[in-house]
Amino acid sequence: MQTVLKSGVLISMVFSAVTLTILVLKTFSFGKKKLYAEPTGDIKKGITYAFTKGMMPWEKESAGSHLPTYICGMFYHTGIFLALFYIFVVIIPITLPDIAILIFQVFCLSAFVSGIVLLIKRLLTPYMRELSCPDDIAANIIVDIYLVLAFVHTFFPGITTYFYLTAIIMFAYIPLGKIRHCFFFFYIRILFGIFYGRRGVFPTRSKIDET
Amino acid sequence: MNEKKDSKDPFDEQIEQLTPDDLQKALQVFEQKIDHKYAAHLNSCVHCGLCADVCHYYLTYKDLQSIPAYKLSLVIGVFKKYFSFSGKAIPRWVGAKTLDKDMVKEWIDSLFGRCSLCGRCAINCSIGLNIPYLIRTARSALAAIGLVPPGLQSTVNTAIEKGNNMGIAKEDWLETVEWVEEELQDDIDDRNAVLPLDKKGAKYFYTINPREAMFFPLSIQAVGKIFHAAGESWTFSSDNYDVTNYGLYNGDDEAAGIMSDRLVRSMKELGCNTLVLAECGHGFNSNRWEAPEWLSKKYGFEVRSILEVVAGFIRDGKIKLDPAKNQDLITLHDPCNLVRLGGIVEEQRYILKHAAANFIEMIPNRQKNFCCGGGGGQLSMTRFSERRLKVGKIKSDQIQKTGAKIVASPCHNCIDQLMELNKHYKLNVQIKTVCEIAADALVI
Known part of the structure; x- marks a missing residue:
């Protein structure tokens, strides 16, 4: 049974990776436009900004003014990526040192709690509720279940079957709904860096030299 | 022209008369305007809602319709419905939306009426979505079926037909230049201070917002005074001087390209080095960043804001300010x-x-x-x-x-x-x- 489920997880993962790749490639079917305007700024610096300072709460007003949400989001996504790594730890399997397990448990639990907080916020804030479609709720719940099972699994390996089943569902769902942003996010941040970098908007240029 | 809504508003009647062919045409243009970048953006909104209170519309009205993510969801919903697998298979689940008369009305109200394309939401988006440019793709689709709010469309039409967005006749423009030149000469008591027209080989080709000629000639005089003080070679064109380009706003790339190309042609005819754009925000964005894309060509000359030029004069000691x-x-x-x-x-x-x-x-x-x-x-x-x-x-x-x-x-x-x-x-x-x-x- 475990072997079948393990294969199921791997198949689901491959399905997810292939479908996400197809989705990205499909974006190119809309055409790639060459840019003709001469850049003012530095694209590389723009991309670096997009992944560093441009995400910081002191730089980004929306993050700074929603600090609890921002912190929840950071924990949530860090925990998700660690939990994605954890599935390999279980499948291969790899024996992690106790300290690594402890760190994972802290992040995984924080991510689960953050996920629940974000879900509650989505459901209780009127405009967030109105903005949401079923996919927004489902994506959160699927990932939260995956996180909590990953966390519990570190204490009770006997739940591997349930962990695998959840992983299969989650990986299969990723390309269909909003979880795909885990993949697109990096793509979009690069595009953000290119757009603002070449225009010299971000990073902010230094003041004009008097000399 | 008063565009305030009433039951006999011809624009509203035009919406009511939309045919399936019109909607199909809008979708075709919408698809044409999407490139790989926009397609990626349209796949990636997570409805986090963090864009809400950075938008001046939401801060003012506090309603759902003013939230950038909501406005964007109208565009993304249509994209999903027609161009994504999940949107076709499970439309309600992923928020896919049909482009019908009601959606067209909502597009007009939200995408034209509740967005100034300022981009404040984009820099605050947790993902980094280029929201104003995505909204512009939908405006392009509306433009293709003649559903740009009349005031905006007539500004574009006037610019296309008359050569400038205020419909200033050539003789009036030439008279204004002559008159402002006299004012400048009186102001600094120098008969050598001139506002050159069609000066071949001038270094700077300067453009204005036509409202300057119509209502605020002092701003033309100010720039003339600065160029004169700097001792620089510059010129206006007697035909093509309009820096504005409302094609940026109505989403009509073809019209936008026609307007920007006029400046390019005059630059080349006069053999100038630098196209200098007046103090006009959208004129700058249009002619510096967007026009080469509309025209699909590299310019081969510099395009600068008058602010860059004047800052350069100060830094290089060409002018002195007190x-x-x-x-x-x-x-x-x-x-x-x-x-x-x-x-x-x-x-x-x-x-x-x-x-x-x-x-x-x-x-x-x-x-x-x-x-x-x-x-x-x-x-x-x-x-x-x-x-x-x-x-x-x-x-x-x-x-x-x-x-x-x-x-x-x-x-x-x-x-x-x-x-x-x-x-x-x-x-x-x-x-x-x-x-x-x-x-x-x-x-x-």
Whole structure:
């Protein structure tokens, strides 16, 4: 049974990776436009900004003014990526040192709690509720279940079957709904860096030299 | 033209008469306007809602329809419905939306009427979605079926038909130049100060916002005074001088390309080195960043804002300014298209630092500034003017908090809106271009 489920997880993962790749490639079917305007700024610096300072709460007003949400989001996504790594730890399997397990448990639990907080916020804030479609709720719940099972699994390996089943569902769902942003996010941040970098908007240029 | 809604509004009737073929055409154009970048963006909104309270519309109205993510969901919903597997298979689940008459109405109300394309949401988006440009793709689709709000469309039509967006006749433009030149000569008591027209081989080819010629010739005089003081070779064109391009706002790339290409042709005919764009935010974004894409060609000459040029004159010692000549407290409005979308951030500050004794920043400023409310074609869409004035309260409050007597605005569109805000909210400030302030401080 475990072997079948393990294969199921791997198949689901491959399905997810292939479908996400197809989705990205499909974006190119809309055409790639060459840019003709001469850049003012530095694209590389723009991309670096997009992944560093441009995400910081002191730089980004929306993050700074929603600090609890921002912190929840950071924990949530860090925990998700660690939990994605954890599935390999279980499948291969790899024996992690106790300290690594402890760190994972802290992040995984924080991510689960953050996920629940974000879900509650989505459901209780009127405009967030109105903005949401079923996919927004489902994506959160699927990932939260995956996180909590990953966390519990570190204490009770006997739940591997349930962990695998959840992983299969989650990986299969990723390309269909909003979880795909885990993949697109990096793509979009690069595009953000290119757009603002070449225009010299971000990073902010230094003041004009008097000399 | 009053576009306020009533039951007999021809524009509303036009919407009611939409045919399936019209909707199909809109979808085709929508698809054409999407490239790989936009397709990626349209796949990636997570509905986090963090964009809500960075938008001046939401901050004013506090309603769902004003949230950038909601406005974007109208565009993404249609994209999903027609161009994604999940949107076709499980439309309700993923928020896919059909493009029908109701959606067209909502597109018009939200994408034209509740967005000034200022881009404040984009820099605050947790993913980094280029929301104003995505909204523009939907505006393009509406433009293709003739559903741009009439005021905005007539501005584009006038520019296409008459050569400038105010329909100024050539003889009137030439008379204005002549008259302003005389004023300039009287002002500095120098008969050699000229406003050159069609001067071949001039270094700088200067463009204006036609409203300067029509209503604010002093800003033309100010730039003429600066060029004269710098001893630079420059020229106007007697035909193609309009820096504005409302094609940026109505989403009609073809019309936008026609307008920008006029400047390119005149540049080449006159053999000038640098196309210098007047203080006009969207004119800068259009001609500096978008026009080469509309025309699918590299320009082969420099395109610069007048602010870059004047800052260069100061830095190179070509002109000298005495800040003591401007004693009143001055604050600066950052036009979205020039700053957040254009990258001209420090030049205006550098000029004002040399031209004004007392300067105070608005909070927030630079790339984080608030839109004045006049962008995105709002000034020409009288159907939405009540909203425009209401959302402008945020800018009005910013100005009031500085205690400034003068608001410098390097954008004539913004100046129009700021003048209305000045009157409506009784700000009791003077509104000037940066070059006007610099010209007042010139040491000749």
